[in-house]
Amino acid sequence: DGGITQSPKYLFRKEGQNVTLSCEQNLNHDAMYWYRQDPGQGLRLIYYSQIVNDFQKGDIAEGYSVSREKKESFPLTVTSAQKNPTAFYLCASSIVRNNSPLHFGNGTRLTVT
Amino acid sequence: AQSVTQLDSQVPVFEEAPVELRCNYSSSVSVYLFWYVQYPNQGLQLLLKYLSGSTLVKGINGFEAEFNKSQTSFHLRKPSVHISDTAEYFCAVSDLANAGGTSYGKLTFGQGTILTVHP
Numbered sequence: 586d587g588g589i590t591q592s593p594k595y596l597f598r599k600e601g602q603n604v605t606l607s608c609e610q611n612l613n614h615d616a617m618y619w620y621r622q623d624p625g626q627g628l629r630l631i632y633y634s635q636i637v638n639d640f641q642k643g644d645i646a647e648g649y650s651v652s653r654e655k656k657e658s659f660p661l662t663v664t665s666a667q668k669n670p671t672a673f674y675l676c677a678s679s680i681v682r683n684n685s686p687l688h689f690g691n692g693t694r695l696t697v698t
Numbered sequence: 699a700q701s702v703t704q705l706d707s708q709v710p711v712f713e714e715a716p717v718e719l720r721c722n723y724s725s726s727v728s729v730y731l732f733w734y735v736q737y738p739n740q741g742l743q744l745l746l747k748y749l750s751g752s753t754l755v756k757g758i759n760g761f762e763a764e765f766n767k768s769q770t771s772f773h774l775r776k777p778s779v780h781i782s783d784t785a786e787y788f789c790a791v792s793d794l795a796n797a798g799g800t801s802y803g804k805l806t807f808g809q810g811t812i813l814t815v816h817p
Binding site for chain 1: 702707730732734739740742743744747749788792804805808809
């Protein structure tokens, strides 16, 4: 079955360490996205990419970085510059069409202490 | 820029009762509208979407939503809920100015409504 795989499901890090969250999709989608979810705040867009080797900042990109070396993969690095990194991170993908819905992975819950 | 407001953060309801989850949006251009559902510790699943045409949209699991342009609303309804409908529901909007450019999938989400169905 096609889908989006995020790993790991739970991740714990010490403050000051960078951490990379994995996102892989086998849906053959061109576009991929990273959202951050905090209680009561909905989802906020961190970065998105519509094609390999290209990506754009979303609404809350500060303290994060991404790469898009392969169509299937869109890893997110949470750097030590991110002031409040503890959150639930969701990766999504879609075809590049103006009404296409997002397909989401099951998320990674990151806890930084 | 668009915004989305979900008017209730929590909605408790008894099994087999009807439910309405309210969503209002603001945008200076025409929009696409979506409702997603999230079960605990999982990603989001698409319930339904409004793109154009009939203002009453039917989705999965017996849910439907009505687009009201004059009131800028897109409320989600189900005539009879089940325990299994307990989840968080998100309303989202994508405006057509973005949709035709480089902003596919750049949805603006509401804050979420937690629906709890009691036996």
